[in-house]
Amino acid sequence: MLKERNQDSMKKEILITGFGGQGIVMAGRILGQAASLEDHHESTFVQSYGPESRGGACSAQVIISNQVIHYPYISRPDILICMSQAGYEKFINTIKPDGMLLVEQDLINPRNAEVEIFSIPATRMAEESGNKMMANIIMLGFLTAVTEVVSLDAALKTVTRLVPEGTEEKNIQAFNKGWDYGRATLKGREKKAAGQTGAIS
Amino acid sequence: MNSFHIILFVCNWGPHSAFQKLQDESADIPAEVKMVRIPCAGRISKALLIKAFEMGADGVMLAGCHPGACRYGSGTESARQNTEDAREILELLGLKKDRVRFATFLPDDSEAMLRLLKDFSNEIKRVGKSPVIPTRKPAPGPIDKKKVAEVVAAHDIFACQDCGKCSSACSLAQMGKPFSPRVVANSVIAGDIESPTVIENIWACLTCGLCYERCPSAVNFPEFIRDVRHVLSKSDRAGHETHGGFFQSMMRTLTSPDLKPEHWEWLPNDIRSNPDGKVLFFGGCAPYFDIFFRRHLGVRTRKILVDSLRLLNFFDIEPALLSDERCCGHDLLWSGDQENFLKLAALNVESFHHLGIEEVITTCPECYRTLKHDYPEHGVEINFKVTHLYEIIEKEISKGAVDFKKMDQSVTFQDACRLSRMERMADLPRKLLSRLKPKGFQEMKDHANAAVCCGNCSWIGCDSFSKALQVQRLRQAHDTGSNLLVTACPKCQIHLQCAMEDPFIGEEIKMEVEDLSSVIARTICWE
Numbered sequence: 001m002l003k004e005r006n007q008d009s010m011k012k013e014i015l016i017t018g019f020g021g022q023g024i025v026m027a028g029r030i031l032g033q034a035a036s037l038e039d040h041h042e043s044t045f046v047q048s049y050g051p052e053s054r055g056g057a058c059s060a061q062v063i064i065s066n067q068v069i070h071y072p073y074i075s076r077p078d079i080l081i082c083m084s085q086a087g088y089e090k091f092i093n094t095i096k097p098d099g100m101l102l103v104e105q106d107l108i109n110p111r112n113a114e115v116e117i118f119s120i121p122a123t124r125m126a127e128e129s130g131n132k133m134m135a136n137i138i139m140l141g142f143l144t145a146v147t148e149v150v151s152l153d154a155a156l157k158t159v160t161r162l163v164p165e166g167t168e169e170k171n172i173q174a175f176n177k178g179w180d181y182g183r184a185t186l187k188g189r190e191k192k193a194a195g196q197t198g199a200i201s
Numbered sequence: 202m203n204s205f206h207i208i209l210f211v212c213n214w215g216p217h218s219a220f221q222k223l224q225d226e227s228a229d230i231p232a233e234v235k236m237v238r239i240p241c242a243g244r245i246s247k248a249l250l251i252k253a254f255e256m257g258a259d260g261v262m263l264a265g266c267h268p269g270a271c272r273y274g275s276g277t278e279s280a281r282q283n284t285e286d287a288r289e290i291l292e293l294l295g296l297k298k299d300r301v302r303f304a305t306f307l308p309d310d311s312e313a314m315l316r317l318l319k320d321f322s323n324e325i326k327r328v329g330k331s332p333v334i335p336t337r338k339p340a341p342g343p344i345d346k347k348k349v350a351e352v353v354a355a356h357d358i359f360a361c362q363d364c365g366k367c368s369s370a371c372s373l374a375q376m377g378k379p380f381s382p383r384v385v386a387n388s389v390i391a392g393d394i395e396s397p398t399v400i401e402n403i404w405a406c407l408t409c410g411l412c413y414e415r416c417p418s419a420v421n422f423p424e425f426i427r428d429v430r431h432v433l434s435k436s437d438r439a440g441h442e443t444h445g446g447f448f449q450s451m452m453r454t455l456t457s458p459d460l461k462p463e464h465w466e467w468l469p470n471d472i473r474s475n476p477d478g479k480v481l482f483f484g485g486c487a488p489y490f491d492i493f494f495r496r497h498l499g500v501r502t503r504k505i506l507v508d509s510l511r512l513l514n515f516f517d518i519e520p521a522l523l524s525d526e527r528c529c530g531h532d533l534l535w536s537g538d539q540e541n542f543l544k545l546a547a548l549n550v551e552s553f554h555h556l557g558i559e560e561v562i563t564t565c566p567e568c569y570r571t572l573k574h575d576y577p578e579h580g581v582e583i584n585f586k587v588t589h590l591y592e593i594i595e596k597e598i599s600k601g602a603v604d605f606k607k608m609d610q611s612v613t614f615q616d617a618c619r620l621s622r623m624e625r626m627a628d629l630p631r632k633l634l635s636r637l638k639p640k641g642f643q644e645m646k647d648h649a650n651a652a653v654c655c656g657n658c659s660w661i662g663c664d665s666f667s668k669a670l671q672v673q674r675l676r677q678a679h680d681t682g683s684n685l686l687v688t689a690c691p692k693c694q695i696h697l698q699c700a701m702e703d704p705f706i707g708e709e710i711k712m713e714v715e716d717l718s719s720v721i722a723r724t725i726c727w728e
Contacts, residue, residue, distance in 0.1 A: 188603070
């Protein structure tokens, strides 16, 4: 990803889906602002509540590019992040064939997915650290580590700026948890690919 | 003084006849050879061989009877094995194995003996003077009562309310030993330090800390005992060192600054370490244990170090290793030899500081406690962080994406006193255990802060009560219905395995024992 970003043309279309209340829109806003205000890329952000909002499906569409973005809506995402099964079912068929799928592992059964899947028990991790509202921030940390669409520094700064006052520290902790999990996942895949599955082998 | 010292232990039978013939003929036996006649070469234990070096010998030759000519049957073979082990221990110590040699002689082999002695003497001169500075003990005097009073005051033993909670909890007392921390404390306060019972009790205490755990006045009995031992060790009431004093000899030998131990030569090649790293892995004495107990218990404590390093490597942590690592000194400190403990502490800390080490990781509970607390408390300043391996592993595992393979064993856990009680970290190994996937996990009746001792500490005063304690502990382990006893300290492993060697009930109490680091290392995998 990093390499691609440095090339002449870079454009990532990111779709985040989940239930209303999970902080999907918030995650999208942080992602977009991190990319534009901190990383100095172009970005757009569109939020959509369906008529079923307040508990129903919702989604956020973020485009990050190093060129002017002419149209903010996404029909074929490069990166799909799902935090509910309904969102997954609705959008899984739109993902590009070489796209990346990030899922909340306890809430989603990724049936028929034909792309690379990265999963994280974000809600459980948020509950374990005392506040399940932070699942979105954990997912954001995970996303930052796995996809590198925004830099770590940009994401941290934007999280600190956008979360409610007084909760900065907790949110940064949550973000780091997700980030660590993402790094560990990547490392684990790398090791497995190199044939090292355990400590003794 | 640059003269060499070679000790020749000569068996009273074959070799001594040969040696006497050389003396009769006024043969030119090398002047540096000092002959000590002994009843049988097989009785010169590893401890005695190493003790000679602790006391300043440059070389030791053990002369036994020709194979098949031993009066007692097994003497020649025992001597051969002891020499072999001693040679490996000398390599670890950095003294070079060539300094010890075993040779066998028939009574009329005097010429061969002279040839060998000359050859050995040349060999030792080639290897050079031993860098070991003998640690001289001052002549024992009467017990320094003023010092005892200082120890009593320093630990505020007066706070004892004589309630007896310590005695009802004490592992030794529960085994039926006439032993009571409260009585010892009050006898010492009353000035009864010279009573043989009190002295026996002071050396018998396991310093496991269960009494301190129970004491409502927080009288730190283990540390009090430790410091009274220091006073007693300067008198003629020193304690009884187990295993022939081998471990104390080994530790005292290591206090010589010019000695360059070779602590890690045996390490498998696939372990990744980083010589320039600022995070150091401190192994501890496991390599010595494995050689010393090789023929008795088949102890495999090196495996703990290898598996710990593999775990660190698993998480891409490549620690520095101190090739000339020395003992942390725990056992010297707790067996009364504070002076030599301080020498070891100073040498270790100097090595760490020289390398610019910022963090020391260890998996041994005793090293952990000693480096972290006892060094600074005894005035040896440290400017590095001390971390237990479990802390790092737990932190890394909690980052996620790590899984554990299912185990086909049911598991129970033996707490290490230094970790669970003294450092109050009983929850940490349990947290790691809860991540594993054994068939079942069942705590023993006494566990965590209330766990029972493995039976001995700092290689002193092992007796039948130690044994009874170990047997009871193993029965508790069996009562859990588990078939794997997980330990956190190499000493627990050694001591509990020793009890399993019992010819009568050994089979009944036998149980597989494995260190927690090893269990984690063999089951951990990427998700």
